Amino acid sequence: MTDAIDQGATPPAGSALRLHRELSEIWRTGPGLQRLAAVNHSILGIRFMVTALAFFAIGGVLGMLTRVQLATPMSAFMDVGTYNQVFTMHGSIMLFLFAIPMLEGIAVYLTPKILGTRDFAFPRLTAYGYWCYLFGGTILTVSLLAGVAPDGGWFMYTPLSSNVYTPGINADVWLLGVTFVEISALTLAVEIAVSTLTMRAPGMSLDRMPVFGWYMLVTAFMMILAFPPLILGSILLESERAFGFAFFDPTRGGDPLLWQHLFWLFGHPDVYIIFLPMAGLLSTMIPVLAGVPLAGYRAIIVAIIGLAFMSFGIWVHHMFTVGIPHLALAFFSAGSAIVAVPTAVQLFAWLATLAQGRPRWNVPMLYVFGFFSTFVIGGLTGVMLAIVPFDWQAHDTYFVVAHFHYVIAGAVAFPLIAGLYYWLPLLTGRVAVYRLSVPAFWLIYIGFNLTFFLMHLVGLLGMPRRINTYPDFESWTFLNMLSSVGGFIMTIGFALVVVDLIAQIRYGRRIRRDPWHAATLEWAMPIPPAPYAFASLPHIEARADRINVGTLAPQLARGEGYLGATRNGWQETLGVHMTSGAPEQLIVLPRPTYLPLWTAIATAAAVLTMLAKLYPLTLAMAAVTAGLFVFAALNAGLDRDHGLLPVGRGVSVPVHTECAHPPAWWALVFTLIADGTLFTSLVFGLLFLWVAAPNWPPVAVPDTGLALSLVCILALAAAAFFARRALVRLVGRQAPRLFIALAALALLVAIGVAVVLIGGIVPRPSDHALGATAAALLTFLALHAGIGLLFLLVATLRLASGRAGPTRTIDLRLARLWIDYTAITGALAVGLVLALPALVALLGMRP
Amino acid sequence: MATLAGCAGPRSTLDPAGPAASTIATLWWVLLVGAALLFLLVMVLFVIVMMRPGWARKVSPARWIVLGGLVLPAIVLTPLVVYALMTGERLLPRSADNPLRIEAEAEQWHWNFTYPSAGGVKTEGVLHLPAGRPIDVVVTSLDVIHAFWIPRLAGKIDAIPGHANVLRIEADQPGTYEGLCNEFCGKGHSGMRFDVIVHPAAAYDAALVAPDLAGRIAR
Structure with missing residues (x-):
């Protein structure tokens, strides 16, 4: 860290304070209402976590209400309608508004710090994601107060959730509210993936990345692949409810099982999406608490990547009782059992780490113990439920409730609280008082096990899930009462933890540096962290979980690393090569702005008008949202070339705007992976209905015009060609306008033809699932072509304003990539629609 | 045990x-x-x-x-x-066992059973079985998804509209057992149960056609 940096030689003594002042001025978020414009990852990370904890409290109260209701047989505490809303919202809030956002908050707050960079790649997107989450969560919570909350279970099985059996607004609140929150989750997932891969401390190759980074990377990719099926399912179900499209209605060629497949294609990986970040916290804390490096770093990475793959292949174990042939079930059963292997690898790596070190018994360690015992029980009951015949008895009983509370309540709550105690000194600059911590732990631990362990037994005694009342069977009554008592003990424990944490924040002893003798980068900064996180970025030459924090922190504060000086008032950080970690680009991040808030308000307005069935207004609000995204793009980046700029330690790199593959490029690539998953799910849906749904073949057979279809495919190909030509001309310093216009024209033609084709679909989308899926495929095409137009619009406006040019070509590159993708999926979509008559003809062979 | x-x-x-x-x-x-x-x-x-x-x-x-x-x-x-x-x-339900066939139809929030072996006799809320004989229950639903479950006899199978699932059950001894819906199906889910009356095998056929058959739906 002694190399001279580019501007001035070694910084003079006292430079740390001056650098701190300069950087703070550049990175600060304004006071008062200007806080609404915050885009800083530390602020947003804390907002995510605090909001998630608030929703945890709401979800917890709902859980307690169910325990009051079930404490005694034939209880009259809540009527059945209320109870159904309460248990549906308990599950939905805990999973969508607590667990996922909490892991996002942890990712946003900790990942940049552990990876040694100053912020995430897309601060405005983080802010937008936060507001979407807050507004979506608020819509769901307000519906509860208004008595119109979702009441069909968090799994929303059709046909119960269709407008025939749930005519009210309740199911729409779930579909729209949860989808709204999922948009936020997807934006965050893309952001985590891009940031982890391209924004680390220079020299931090992937094999030097702390294991936490790996956990977050794998989690982010799982989210990118897991959320699209549910988003698709929600869109299809909402269009069935709102517009009468037939996707899941068995009387019209739909199939309720399609919903279950789409739901669990998301739902099962979701369990690991929630668990992996918690395991990441454990893998980071346990070595520090044991005083040795993590054992089995590589084994853990292989294990979690394997876990991620497997988790997508075992969703059917939620559907062992729907009537799938036993041999097919056996495959998913074996897969579900084998998932125990990567989990066991992690568990024994942690045990090995503890065995190699001298573990300290402190409060985080107490919670690690709590985690071990609950997680092992949850894992073992998981293997039991993977055994098909046992599941036939235990499925949808309280045994399952017990199992998944051990897995996703115990295995989340205990590591999470361990993490809170471990990292709170970083957030607040104070160490814990600890007077209440130990009794609080034992209350939670005893309460948790009392509540949920007994549920295994009451489940085996035949108590089904989701019943609001039960007859006075002696065994059930006694166990339920004890479970409820346990629930209240646990709640008192959680309340004590809150009091304890507040006491720490208010009265804890002030500290200046790492209280744990940790060895990761998040401690090599002023505590609590400044908005710029690192005054200068470290150079990493070994595994970045073996940092000597004590010597590195002052060096970085004095500006002796990369970017140890300010320039042009820019919020600077470094972009690195994905695998090697060599510095490649200077990333200039956007300043605080209200734009994410306004965009999220417009999105919320679109959701609310949709709920109110004011569809023209929904279209208008969606247009406003799209317009705000275009507006946001107009001012991004820089308005002139800067060439190579020195970034310290003798290295010079271009600004990200002048690179071929800035973070925005990768963001679009990952977004298209998510989008491709959605498209694949749609194709899967069509083929699934064709193979398995009742009431096929339809009365009418589609007869799509071949000529028109070919025009559509040709128009898409032409758009891709013209976009490509436009980029070539721009790079060759020729005017690309004509080709941009031609590409736009071709897209317009494709949209027009798609609309005509949708209008002519037989059978009508409201008559049969065949027509509905064909319409969905063509709508997918038209929508993507429309977004392609927006990309071209942004490129044109930015070329005109000088923000894009021959050396700053990212806008046209993004447009080209998007249109290429649209052309490929569009051709597939049209091809499938054309093939439908042949598919229907094949149905004669269906057994 | x-x-x-x-x-x-x-x-x-x-x-x-x-x-x-x-x-x-x-x-x-x-x-x-x-x-x-x-x-x-x-x-x-x-x-x-x-x-x-x-x-x-x-x-x-x-x-x-x-x-x-x-x-x-x-x-x-x-x-x-x-x-x-x-x-x-x-x-699994194997036809080699020469099972008796009974149709179970779920509808919010009750169960109807049809006995093809007894000329299509129907009962509501009561399932009549012979003791010691394998039975294939063909389960379906007329509206939303339900699940057919007699915990003391066998595992469960979902009742899905548009699909017919088959579950093999058998009772060892005559007696009365509890059956219930095990998939959340709306406001009446908690109360969607049925009685299972197991008759001695020899008396079963006569019981089905007896005028005082419990739960019988008049045709």
Whole structure:
């Protein structure tokens, strides 16, 4: 860290304070209402976590209400309608508004710090994601107060959730509210993936990345692949409810099982999406608490990547009782059992780490113990439920409730609280008082096990899930009462933890540096962290979980690393090569702005008008949202070339705007992976209905015009060609306008033809699932072509304003990539629609 | 095993009254013993590494991970998966057993049963079975998804509109059992139950056509 940096030689003594002042001025978020414009990852990370904890409290109260209701047989505490809303919202809030956002908050707050960079790649997107989450969560919570909350279970099985059996607004609140929150989750997932891969401390190759980074990377990719099926399912179900499209209605060629497949294609990986970040916290804390490096770093990475793959292949174990042939079930059963292997690898790596070190018994360690015992029980009951015949008895009983509370309540709550105690000194600059911590732990631990362990037994005694009342069977009554008592003990424990944490924040002893003798980068900064996180970025030459924090922190504060000086008032950080970690680009991040808030308000307005069935207004609000995204793009980046700029330690790199593959490029690539998953799910849906749904073949057979279809495919190909030509001309310093216009024209033609084709679909989308899926495929095409137009619009406006040019070509590159993708999926979509008559003809062979 | 204190009850899967439920209950006790041993193993290891770090340090990290993460699951899971598959196969509805066929139809929030063997007699809320004879219940639904479950006789199967699923059940002894809906189906879900009356096999056919058949729907 002694190399001279580019501007001035070694910084003079006292430079740390001056650098701190300069950087703070550049990175600060304004006071008062200007806080609404915050885009800083530390602020947003804390907002995510605090909001998630608030929703945890709401979800917890709902859980307690169910325990009051079930404490005694034939209880009259809540009527059945209320109870159904309460248990549906308990599950939905805990999973969508607590667990996922909490892991996002942890990712946003900790990942940049552990990876040694100053912020995430897309601060405005983080802010937008936060507001979407807050507004979506608020819509769901307000519906509860208004008595119109979702009441069909968090799994929303059709046909119960269709407008025939749930005519009210309740199911729409779930579909729209949860989808709204999922948009936020997807934006965050893309952001985590891009940031982890391209924004680390220079020299931090992937094999030097702390294991936490790996956990977050794998989690982010799982989210990118897991959320699209549910988003698709929600869109299809909402269009069935709102517009009468037939996707899941068995009387019209739909199939309720399609919903279950789409739901669990998301739902099962979701369990690991929630668990992996918690395991990441454990893998980071346990070595520090044991005083040795993590054992089995590589084994853990292989294990979690394997876990991620497997988790997508075992969703059917939620559907062992729907009537799938036993041999097919056996495959998913074996897969579900084998998932125990990567989990066991992690568990024994942690045990090995503890065995190699001298573990300290402190409060985080107490919670690690709590985690071990609950997680092992949850894992073992998981293997039991993977055994098909046992599941036939235990499925949808309280045994399952017990199992998944051990897995996703115990295995989340205990590591999470361990993490809170471990990292709170970083957030607040104070160490814990600890007077209440130990009794609080034992209350939670005893309460948790009392509540949920007994549920295994009451489940085996035949108590089904989701019943609001039960007859006075002696065994059930006694166990339920004890479970409820346990629930209240646990709640008192959680309340004590809150009091304890507040006491720490208010009265804890002030500290200046790492209280744990940790060895990761998040401690090599002023505590609590400044908005710029690192005054200068470290150079990493070994595994970045073996940092000597004590010597590195002052060096970085004095500006002796990369970017140890300010320039042009820019919020600077470094972009690195994905695998090697060599510095490649200077990333200039956007300043605080209200734009994410306004965009999220417009999105919320679109959701609310949709709920109110004011569809023209929904279209208008969606247009406003799209317009705000275009507006946001107009001012991004820089308005002139800067060439190579020195970034310290003798290295010079271009600004990200002048690179071929800035973070925005990768963001679009990952977004298209998510989008491709959605498209694949749609194709899967069509083929699934064709193979398995009742009431096929339809009365009418589609007869799509071949000529028109070919025009559509040709128009898409032409758009891709013209976009490509436009980029070539721009790079060759020729005017690309004509080709941009031609590409736009071709897209317009494709949209027009798609609309005509949708209008002519037989059978009508409201008559049969065949027509509905064909319409969905063509709508997918038209929508993507429309977004392609927006990309071209942004490129044109930015070329005109000088923000894009021959050396700053990212806008046209993004447009080209998007249109290429649209052309490929569009051709597939049209091809499938054309093939439908042949598919229907094949149905004669269906057994 | 089934008579263990606390395991009895009208809906207890641990108090089986038919071969399928009995097989699964045995499977459960095997699973329980295995799980308890594994849980104890991990917790003892945890206590050892916390309390006796010197002792545990003799085992290298690689050995910990290979033994605990690969060998242990392989030893436990392989026979378990095979055992489960064989057990599952035995519980399937095979036509070779010459089963009796009964149709179960779920509708919010009650069950109707049709007996083709008795000329299409229908009952509501009461299922009549002969003792000691395998029965295939063909389960479907007229509206939303329900699930057909008689905990003391066998596992459950979903009643899905547009699909007909077959579940093999059998009762050992005459008597009365509890049946219920096991998939959330709306406001009446908690009360969507039925009685199962098991008749002596010899008296079954006569019982079905008797005028005072419990639950009979007049045609």
